[in-house]
Amino acid sequence: MDFSFSEEQQLLRDSVTRFIRQDYTFDTRQKTVTSSEPFNREYWKTFAELGWLLVPFSEDEGGLGGFAVDLIVVMEEFGRGMVVEPLLASAILAGGLIAETGSDDQKHDWLTPLMDGSLQLAFAFAEPQQRFDLGNVATSAEPAGDHYILSGHKTVVLNGGAADAMVVSVSTDSSKPGSVSLLLVDGKASGVTRTSYKTVDGHNAAEVYFDRVRVPRANLLGAESETLPAIEKVIDRATLAICAEAVGAMESALEKTVEYTKTRKQFGVSISTFQALQHRMADMFIECQQARSILMMAAMQLDTSNGAAPKAVSAAKSRIGKAARRVGQEAVQVHGGIGVTDELDVAHLFKRLTAIQYLFGSTDYHTQRFISA
Amino acid sequence: MPALTGHGPARNVRYHCLKRILPGTPSGLHYPSGSGTVHTASSPCLSDKLNNYGGKPQVNNEYTLEEQQFRSQVRQFLQDKLPEDIRRKSLLGMHLEKDDCVRWQKILYQQGWAAVNWPEQHGGTGWTATQKNIFETECALAGAPEVVPFGLKMVAPVIFTFGNEDQKQRFLPDILTSNVWWCQGYSEPNAGSDLASLKTTAHRDGEHYVVNGTKTWTTLAQYADWIFCLVRTGGPQEKNQTAISFLLIDMHSPGISLSPILTVDGYREVNEVHFDNVQVPVENRIGEEGKGWTYAKVLLTHERTNIARVAHSRCQLQRARELASDTVDGHQTLMENPAFAQKFAEIEIELLALEYTELRTLDAIRTGQAPGPESSILKIKGTELAQSIDELHMEIAACGGLPYVPWQLEQDFDGERIGTDSAVNSWLRYFNNRKSSIYGGSNEIQKNIICKAVLGL
Known part of the structure; x- marks a missing residue:
């Protein structure tokens, strides 16, 4: 048994930590979030230069290995800094799907510019009626000669505002419910309209509408109607990634809360001396530790490819969702009035922790998936 | 409402209200009347029967005939006078503009119902605690906004209790009419x-x-x-x-x-x-x-009749039931999802208990016991419940609440709508309402009050 990070992982973590602490301040982040830019493109260049965009990919694909443990090292620090640049949406989700299902040519054409920072991608999967059922796809792609004719509406497409191209989950055969295909679609293709916006936690997203968009058959990823397992696998990795993000965000929220109670004085003493608050911060600490433990468990299961990954990921998402709710709410409550203001970083950690509870399946959903997996 | 005595069964629960919480659901609660029939909305009031039951004192929470008439009058007024645009905003839990608040309060003033807690001599209603409760309940169920408390409910009682004649004449009329x-x-x-x-x-x-x-x-x-x-x-x-x-x-x-x-x-x-x-x-x-x-x-102990906001929570819970019943979740609706249904039921049960805690408080006021530390219970449980109902709404919306597009909730918005208004507002309301366990004396302070004033610690 060895829970310590390798030297490479340690170096990776140090590089991300240094950037988050020195450059990615709360004020800088808020400037990006409140601007009309989807994210800070200079920072994205930095990510590419520092090699972080290689982390989700295997050596064969030109990446660093693509291990889940590497991924959580980066995402945890991103959680602390509440990073809004789209590593998750562009690289882990869309890039992950191309790596999982693409031909050698497709991987070369799309992953190379993705990893060097020059290409933005998104995975358009969510639909208004879908809730958490990835196989419930109404967006249709009818085969027509050497093209597909794509029509439908994808909702809350993460990085949808910035993506040059999108991986879109579609139904190519309405007679086979639950069968899903994947198409690569140029964001500027005729018939694609997008309405972009920021999400409550500061990321960029879009509603994407496809109105009889012609997509070349060569843009099909993997086998027609057979890519649901690949989607589930990639969503599991993305789920693990946001679990790691939550662990970083929770630990940051706890540290800030403890610090605040030491400096805030009421009734002539620091409020950190009140046992009612001390015990709650001890509970937050326990939640953080349990969350970190189950995150490690799930990351290790994902890397061993023994078939237990879906159950392990759901265990992690369920438990971390519960922790994220509690730690986020308590951090706000212990801060008092300042905790519900826009100016306080903890309020934004709370919002991101709330979003993570619902992204890729709510806590309840994953508890139920754990039962049936 | 006689005090709880423990003699005989509590039998006649306010069925009219319950029916409105649980409209036509098979799992709805049914309360047998003394004669073994189900008390329905068309049945006569059972309070007389109950009061004479076996000659023993009875627990009874049925409204008197006068109170029932009063309730009908309030309902009619709300149906006739509550502006639809204000009602919509209020039901969605949106922030109201200054004009919305003032417009509604002026309508209340025209009716003579603006100053629920004032004595009649200054233009107040002179209502009993039960009447105030009926009024607040019906307003919440109808989707009427709560009045802005600072003038009508907070400073006015201080002025008419401790102010001099000049101050009363100078300030109270403009508060009453919501001119200031x-x-x-x-x-x-x-x-x-x-x-x-x-x-x-x-x-x-x-x-x-x-x-x-x-x-x-x-x-x-x-x-x-x-x-x-x-x-x-x-x-x-x-x-x-x-x-x-x-x-x-x-x-x-x-x-x-x-x-x-x-x-x-x-x-x-x-x-x-x-x-x-x-x-x-x-x-x-x-x-x-x-x-x-x-x-x-x-002042802090004066305005505590509506602190639990039971009716408001009930209204939001009912809305959550409707939305969850319309939300597809796999092969069923979200309302049929056992995990969700369990959570929903637990909140509903807690709310029923709180409703009765509130009624017991009203009864204590009626019999002349001033509201004391009970108001701390009402504040704590009331805010916790409202927050847990916010979470239900957030769960119903799920990722549909992620888009930050508050401007589309405005009445005159005519751009492209992202998702549904209820979804995009549900997350914002959840975030915002974390304040309620902090303001008005945080829930921790309320617990300190209970420890000190009730438990003698």
């Missing part, structure tokens, strides 16, 4: 839970006080014409009971400035109010110098 908007100046950056440590000073200079300091969390101060403030007229070492005074200050006075504070949902809901050598006429002091703390405490 008031805000509250209590908390300060370093005086939150420990309110008594407030540092804003008022030095006497002839016929004026000169006020310096900063108040914070001042809700909607940007709309306000007047602010009521607790200020320190005594020395820093002096006891609170003699050092704090209650001042009414014109917000247009030179030296007052505002710094907006955005809440977590991005809304300008609160402000810091800065006082820089603000001259306040001595005649704007309520009561005696140094007695402000006493007056404020009276």
Whole structure:
């Protein structure tokens, strides 16, 4: 048994930590979030230069290995800094799907510019009626000669505002419910309209509408109607990634809360001396530790490819969702009035922790998936 | 309503209300009447039968005939007079504009129902605690907004209780008609839970006080014409009971400035109010110098009839049921999802208990026992419940609540709609309403009160 990070992982973590602490301040982040830019493109260049965009990919694909443990090292620090640049949406989700299902040519054409920072991608999967059922796809792609004719509406497409191209989950055969295909679609293709916006936690997203968009058959990823397992696998990795993000965000929220109670004085003493608050911060600490433990468990299961990954990921998402709710709410409550203001970083950690509870399946959903997996 | 005696079964629950919470659901609660039939909306009132049951004292929470008539009158009024646009905003839990609030309060004034807690001589309703409860309940169920409390519910009782005749004549009529908007100046950056440590000073200079300091969390101060403030007229070492005074200050006075504070949902809901050598006429002091703390405490216990916000929660819970029943979740609706249904039921049960805790409090008021530490229970459970209902709404919306597009909730928005209004607002409401367990004496402070005043710790 060895829970310590390798030297490479340690170096990776140090590089991300240094950037988050020195450059990615709360004020800088808020400037990006409140601007009309989807994210800070200079920072994205930095990510590419520092090699972080290689982390989700295997050596064969030109990446660093693509291990889940590497991924959580980066995402945890991103959680602390509440990073809004789209590593998750562009690289882990869309890039992950191309790596999982693409031909050698497709991987070369799309992953190379993705990893060097020059290409933005998104995975358009969510639909208004879908809730958490990835196989419930109404967006249709009818085969027509050497093209597909794509029509439908994808909702809350993460990085949808910035993506040059999108991986879109579609139904190519309405007679086979639950069968899903994947198409690569140029964001500027005729018939694609997008309405972009920021999400409550500061990321960029879009509603994407496809109105009889012609997509070349060569843009099909993997086998027609057979890519649901690949989607589930990639969503599991993305789920693990946001679990790691939550662990970083929770630990940051706890540290800030403890610090605040030491400096805030009421009734002539620091409020950190009140046992009612001390015990709650001890509970937050326990939640953080349990969350970190189950995150490690799930990351290790994902890397061993023994078939237990879906159950392990759901265990992690369920438990971390519960922790994220509690730690986020308590951090706000212990801060008092300042905790519900826009100016306080903890309020934004709370919002991101709330979003993570619902992204890729709510806590309840994953508890139920754990039962049936 | 006789006090709970423990004699005989509690049998006649307010079925009309319950039916409205649980309309036609197979799992709806049914309460047998004394004769073994189900009491329905068309049955005659059973309170007479119950009162005569076996000649023993009965627990009875049926409204009297007069109270039922009053309820019908309130319902009719709401049906006729509540503007639809205000109702929509209120049901969605949106922030109301100044005009929305004033418009509704003026409608209430026209009806003679603006001042629920005032004595009749000043234009109040003179209602009993039960009538007030019926009114608040029906308003919430109909989707009427709560009145802005600072004038009508907070400063007015202080003025008519402790103010002089001049002050009553000068301030009360404009509060009653909602011609003047008031805000509250209590908390300060370093005086939150420990309110008594407030540092804003008022030095006497002839016929004026000169006020310096900063108040914070001042809700909607940007709309306000007047602010009521607790200020320190005594020395820093002096006891609170003699050092704090209650001042009414014109917000247009030179030296007052505002710094907006955005809440977590991005809304300008609160402000810091800065006082820089603000001259306040001595005649704007309520009561005696140094007695402000006493007056404020009276005020804090005065307005507690609707603190649990049971009707508001019930209304939001009913909406959650409707939305969850329309939400597809795999092969069923979300309402049919066992995990969701369990969570929903637990909240519903807690709400039923709180409703009866509130009714017991009303009964205690009716029999002349002043509301004491019960109000702390109502505040804690009321806010916790409202927050858990917010979470239900957030869960129903799921990722549909992620888009931050609050502008589309506005009445005149005619751009492209993202998702549904209820979904995009549900997350914002959840974020915003985390404040409710913090404001008005945080829930931790309320627990301290219970420990001290009830448990004798």
